[in-house]
Amino acid sequence: MTVLVLGDQLTRRAGPLVARPDERVLMIEARAFATRHAYHPHKRTLVASAMRHFRDALRDDGRDVAYHETETFGGGLDAHFDARPGDALVVMRPSSHGAADRLRDLVTARGGTLTVVENETFCCSPADFDDWHEGGTLRHEDFYRHMRRETGVLMDGDDPVGGEWNYDESNRETPPEDYEPPDVPTFDPDATTRAVQDDYADANAESWADPAPFGWPVTREGALAALDDFVARRLPDFGPYEDAMVAGEPTLDHALLSAPLNLGLLGPREVVDAAVEAYEARGDVPIESVEGFVRQVLGWREFVRHAYRVGMPDLADANRLDATRDLPPVYWDGDTDMACVAEAVAGVRRRGYAHHIQRLMVLSNFALLYGVDPHALNRWFHVAFVDGYHWVSTPNTVEMGQYAGDLFATKPYAASANYLDRMGDYCAGCAYDPDATTGADACPFNALYWDFLAENEDDLRSNHRMGLVYSHLDDKRDAGDLAAIRERAGEVRAAVSASDPSRTE
Template identity: 90%
Template sequence: MTVLVLGDQLTRRVGPLAARPDERVLMVEARAFAARHPYHPHKRTLVASAMRHFRDALRDDGRDVEYHVVETFGDGLDAHFDAHPGDDLVVMRPSSYGAADRLRDLVAARDGALTVVENETFCCSPAEFDEWYDGGTLRHEDFYRYLRRETGVLMDGDDPVGGEWNYDEANRETPPADYEPPAVPTFEPDATTRAVQDDYADLNAESWAAPEPFGWPVTRADALAALEDFCEHRLPDFGPYEDAMVAGEPTLDHALLSAPLNLGLLGPREVVERAVEASESRDDVPIESVEGFVRQILGWREFVRHAYRVGMPALADANRLDATRDLPPVYWDGDTDMACLDAAVGGVRERGYAHHIQRLMVLSNFALLYGVDPHELNRWFHVAFVDGYHWVSTPNTVEMGQYAGDLFATKPYAASANYLDRMGDYCAGCAYDPDATTGADACPFNALYWDFLAENEDDLRSNHRMGLVYSHLDDKRDADDLAGIRERAEGVRAAMSEGESPRNE
């Protein structure tokens, strides 16, 4: 039997690699997979380099690793079964919907057999989640509390440590003007990483403009170093500032651990336990910081994994607001004089990353108000972010960010410039006026926001969580302001669809 290791299952702490320490290992690096979308150069480098480093670490420990760099995944299987006819493979269940069945078909076509075992790179198994869910209501807070109780993380007997389950209200502060967040560690590319960059140079030249130098962790040791650095330097202020947006500070105190987590270089339980350990052994880590971090990893990450699992395949086609507009060029070229959008897209172009509030309240929010086809935006998130996988981006983007599904989102995450101005400082240096709704200098978010409410009134007015904003829309309609607002929104879309500034009306 041979253990098949996929590119996002780079762990030997759990799964078949741990259970079968003497079995042969098969890994396939397929160029066609990397070429089928205009992936960010850092994403291509990250995945392939992490795979090659993992191969080398296994070989250094005496494992027999068969590693194929080929055009297609099928070519890799051909090479394997030519050498080992009728072999039996075992693999952890892939996270993407339908991937296990596709793998079975590929292996069966070559007269092999494939055993798919549980994916142990998460904390909560499908069986545990399904028993909790039981076809009821998918609510993150309920699941988060369930998993806290089940794991005992941040629990004092039957009660949460600190007396509260959720410190979200305390985690909406804006750092002072002179605040300087600790630097995020970067990892110098070694010979293996540089070889990957050379191997994919032609593909990278055709995707995104030249980003900043690559510095993501690609080994288990680098990932552990990144975890330690976060817990030592950025965890204390992570909570209060986790929803803040500051010009010139693309990472603030965020962990930037999602990429090594999603590759398997780190395990979610060890990440959570290390953060809790830091909070328990030091006086400078407040409960709101460690709880906020635990909520992201143990709560939200686990929740969206299972929301994707139970929501597919319907979520792949969901579009309950019938949004059909094309993604404007700014998402690809970053050419805009909107300060918040410029910062968020710029961060993605430079390093394949933006923190979670930029993703939700700038990138997703703008696309929602603009009326972008949710699946076009989902594709962009998948290819643009180093941590983007279908199981991550689909529930986050289609369901939550675009309110396109009917799975767990209870209202659209739609906001005008008022929210952006409150949670960040982009507006102070922006060419647009956050307090104006019409006119060439008015922030595009404002007209688009009210136009979005008007355009989707039949679907949203009955939502009990939208009552207040629709009363404000009624006020604008009664004051005969709505027609001018909608005209401004139409002008914004027309300009941005052509890659032009909304000021040029």
């Protein structure tokens, strides 16, 4: 038997690599898979380099590893079965919907067999989630509390440590003007990473991105160093400033651990335990910081993995609001006078990264108000972010960001400039006036916000969480202002869609 290791299952701490320590290992790096979309160059480099480093680490441990660099994944399987006809493979279940069935078909067609075992790179198994869910309402807060109780993380007997389950209200502070967050560690490319960059140089040369030097961790050791740095230097201020947006500070105190987590270089429980241990051992980590981090990893990350599993395949085609507009070119080129959008896209173009409030309340929010086809935005999130995978981006973007599904989102995350100005300082340096709704210098978010409410009134007015905003829309309609607002929204869409479309997928 041979253990098949996929590119996002790079762990020696769980799964068949542990259960079958003497079996040979098969890994396939398929160029067509890496180049079939306009992936960010850092994402291509990250995945391929992490795979090659993982191969080398296994070999250093004495494992027999067959590593095939081929054009297609099927070509790698051809090479394997040519050398070992009729071989039996075992693999952890892939996270993407239908991937296990497609993989089994590829193996069977070549005369082999495939055993799919539980994916142990998550904390909550499908069986455990389904026992909790039992076909009921998917609500993150309920699941999060369930996971706290099941794991004992931040629990004092039956009660949450600190007396509250959730300190979200304390995660919305604004850093002082002179605040300087610690630098994020970078990891210089070694010979293996440079070889990957050379191998994909042609594809990356045609990229829409304008990447900074590559600096993501590509080894287990690098990922652990990134975790240690976060816990030591940025965890204390992470909670209070978790939702803040500051011009010139694309990361603030965020962990930037999602990429190594999603590759398997780190495990979710070990990063949670590291944060909790720091909270318990040190006096500088407030409860709102450790709880906010635990909520993101043990709560939200696990929740969206299973929401994706439960919601597919319907979620892949969901479009509750019938949004059909094309993704504007600004998502690729960042060419806009909207300071918040320009800065968020610039961060993505440089490093394939934006923090979660930029993703939800700037990038997703603008697409929602604009009326972008949710699946066009989902594809962009998938290709543009180094931590973007279908299981990650689909529930976060289609369901939560675009309110396109009917799975767990209870209202659209739509916001005008008022929210953006309250949660960040972009507006202070923006060409547009956040307090104006009409006129050439009015913030585009404002007119688009009210136009979005008017355009989707039949679908949203009955939502009990939308009553107040629709009373405000009624006031604007009664005052005779809505027609001018909607005209301004049309002008915004026309201007945004007319920008240079050359840098698209």
